[in-house]
Amino acid sequence: MPDAQLHALDAATALTPTARDTYQGQTDARYAHRVGPFGGITAATMLKAVMVHPDRQGEPIALTVNYAQPIADEPFVVEALAVRTNRSTQHWNVTMRQGGTVVTTASAVLAVRRDTWTSTEVQFPAAVPVSALQRVASPEAPVWFANYDVRIAQGLPLDTSRPVAEQDSITTLWVRDEPPRPLDFVSLASICDVFVPRIMVRRPVRVPAGTVSLTTYFHADSAKLADCGTAHLLGSAQASHFGMGYHDQTAQVWSPDRVLLATTHQIVYFKE
Amino acid sequence: MPDAQLHALDAATALTPTARDTYQGQTDARYAHRVGPFGGITAATMLKAVMVHPDRQGEPIALTVNYAQPIADEPFVVEALAVRTNRSTQHWNVTMRQGGTVVTTASAVLAVRRDTWTSTEVQFPAAVPVSALQRVASPEAPVWFANYDVRIAQGLPLDTSRPVAEQDSITTLWVRDEPPRPLDFVSLASICDVFVPRIMVRRPVRVPAGTVSLTTYFHADSAKLADCGTAHLLGSAQASHFGMGYHDQTAQVWSPDRVLLATTHQIVYFKE
Numbered sequence: 001m002p003d004a005q006l007h008a009l010d011a012a013t014a015l016t017p018t019a020r021d022t023y024q025g026q027t028d029a030r031y032a033h034r035v036g037p038f039g040g041i042t043a044a045t046m047l048k049a050v051m052v053h054p055d056r057q058g059e060p061i062a063l064t065v066n067y068a069q070p071i072a073d074e075p076f077v078v079e080a081l082a083v084r085t086n087r088s089t090q091h092w093n094v095t096m097r098q099g100g101t102v103v104t105t106a107s108a109v110l111a112v113r114r115d116t117w118t119s120t121e122v123q124f125p126a127a128v129p130v131s132a133l134q135r136v137a138s139p140e141a142p143v144w145f146a147n148y149d150v151r152i153a154q155g156l157p158l159d160t161s162r163p164v165a166e167q168d169s170i171t172t173l174w175v176r177d178e179p180p181r182p183l184d185f186v187s188l189a190s191i192c193d194v195f196v197p198r199i200m201v202r203r204p205v206r207v208p209a210g211t212v213s214l215t216t217y218f219h220a221d222s223a224k225l226a227d228c229g230t231a232h233l234l235g236s237a238q239a240s241h242f243g244m245g246y247h248d249q250t251a252q253v254w255s256p257d258r259v260l261l262a263t264t265h266q267i268v269y270f271k272e
Numbered sequence: 273m274p275d276a277q278l279h280a281l282d283a284a285t286a287l288t289p290t291a292r293d294t295y296q297g298q299t300d301a302r303y304a305h306r307v308g309p310f311g312g313i314t315a316a317t318m319l320k321a322v323m324v325h326p327d328r329q330g331e332p333i334a335l336t337v338n339y340a341q342p343i344a345d346e347p348f349v350v351e352a353l354a355v356r357t358n359r360s361t362q363h364w365n366v367t368m369r370q371g372g373t374v375v376t377t378a379s380a381v382l383a384v385r386r387d388t389w390t391s392t393e394v395q396f397p398a399a400v401p402v403s404a405l406q407r408v409a410s411p412e413a414p415v416w417f418a419n420y421d422v423r424i425a426q427g428l429p430l431d432t433s434r435p436v437a438e439q440d441s442i443t444t445l446w447v448r449d450e451p452p453r454p455l456d457f458v459s460l461a462s463i464c465d466v467f468v469p470r471i472m473v474r475r476p477v478r479v480p481a482g483t484v485s486l487t488t489y490f491h492a493d494s495a496k497l498a499d500c501g502t503a504h505l506l507g508s509a510q511a512s513h514f515g516m517g518y519h520d521q522t523a524q525v526w527s528p529d530r531v532l533l534a535t536t537h538q539i540v541y542f543k544e
């Protein structure tokens with residue numbers, strides 16, 4: 001039984017050490033997608049295996065997660081190996097297995113960060129304030145969606161009412177954990193996957209689609225994430241190309257006071 | 273001695289099988305960077321280990337390469353493991369070692385592609401024709417640069433003459449192998465790393481900088497790459513954020529007839 005004291009995100013990403021580099025975990029029904037769990041919670045679980053590892057040095061700057069096959073609703077083993085530790089960077093390989101079969105692979109790069117010249121070149125998206133928007137409450141949404149307070153400023157999925165002239169794949173939305181939870185790398189890794197496959201916005205028709213590989217770059221340190229508290233973050237996602245069964249998409253995730261927290265990229269399978 | 277018949281790219285990425293999943297290779301002085309080899313040739317080598325593996329199924333859709341430490345100018349071993357083969361996708365982990373130490377890790381996703389709905393949402397960059405530009409010939413360029421015919425339409429590195437008002441990190445350039453070589457996944461994987469760290473364009477000052485992790489999504493199949501022959505490709509790169517020692521950058525690589533071949537992302541270390 002899940003611990004009622006724990007936030008659902010912490011329960012879903014809970015890992016019990018079983019050896020030096022291995023942990024046992026368990027899928028959580030509250031983060032179920034249509035087949036297997038929400039990709040975001042899997043990304044968060046892979047990163048958490050690094051974050052709680054006693055050998056960890058530094059904070060994440062890059063995370064790539066490859067969804068090798070659907071995860072069954074049963075226990076899994078996560079192995080996290082520090083394959084290389086340098087003075088200021090550390091490289092990790094993370095593997096999730098069920099019954100000995102690889103279901104997810106990941107790599108993470110951590111770094112000891114320090115102040116340097118700084119500039120944000122991408123623009124903070126234009127969006128109405130979170131207070132002016134209603135939380136999305138779709139009866140068709142997958143189960144995991146109930147763990148997020150999402151308010152869409154632009155680019156609803158499956159919106160057949162949109163003028164053809166506006167057909168792009170952009171979605172701009174506010175998002176936070178529901179119930180609210182202070183932001184950290186684990187929750188941000190999951191939030192980076194809340195943007196539905198862009199094919200559902202661009203066309204918009206319902207076709208089978210799912211993330212195959214996800215890469216996130218973290219531009220903030222833990223102090224900046226903590227500064228966000230439980231506030232809604234602003235995210236904006238767009239595809240660049242659809243074809244031959246796959247499309248990419250890129251998103252930026254910002255704090256409400258315009259700090260770019262992460263840029264995230266993925267390649268998505270779609271059926272037709 | 274390198275085989276004079278072989279293109280330098282093929283010689284530099286040559287792999288000799290030593291066991292079922294392992295190969296031996298050797299750095300090539302022609303692709304030397306300031307410390308270790310050009311990151312593009314390493315990415316190409318990691319992908320080649322998958323491309324020549326007898327178990328390969330499908331063509332690359334995603335490649336992530338993590339540069340764990342500088343590669344020494346000596347032989348290396350590449351291990352390529354198909355960690356999961358599905359009906360239409362295949363997941364690979366690739367590791368490069370020298371003297372038993374991990375120097376580079378990579379993951380690749382391959383897919384059997386088929387025709388679907390298609391659309392390119394990102395815009396083909398505005399650029400003067402390749403014939404109107406001179407090849408870059410910089411005495412300060414690293415050795416590997418001589419293997420590319422690069423013609424910069426916008427965004428020279430270290431250009432202190434630029435008006436401050438134009439300070440962004442965009443570079444738009446034409447590029448092909450030099451001497452010309454028919455395009456394939458291996459050469460495209462390398463070309464995706466020809467865009468110098470954006471910090472050198474944005475500020476522009478010379479600071480130590482280097483790619484830490486690189487992810488490329490391939491939007492074309494081998495037939496579309498072959499269609500490009502030895503033509504110059506058009507690439508455009510830009511950063512979204514610089515700070516705390518790292519910046520990201522994203523680039524698109526296009527065929528001259530406006531087919532988007534790849535989108536590529538990286539996180540780059542910079543010193544100050």
